[in-house]
Amino acid sequence: MRDIKKQAEQGRAIIRKHERADLHLSEIMQFVDLYDNEAARGSNDGLYTVIQEAFLMGVAVGNRQK
Helix, strand or coil: CCCHHHHHHHHHHHHHHCHHHCCCHHHHHHHHHHHHHHHHCCCCCHHHHHHHHHHHHHHHHHHHCC
């Protein structure tokens, strides 16, 4: 099983070296909008949806870096 905190620290180290790879405010706002849209529909799963979408985004971005 992966250690989430360890993986996040490794990500921070990469971002420190490659600042252009960091999230942009517009991307963060898309996550906020996703959460808000889930809540507006009466769903309590907004946080889980955001986590899943962030993970899938990371998979896609990481795959392109190969």
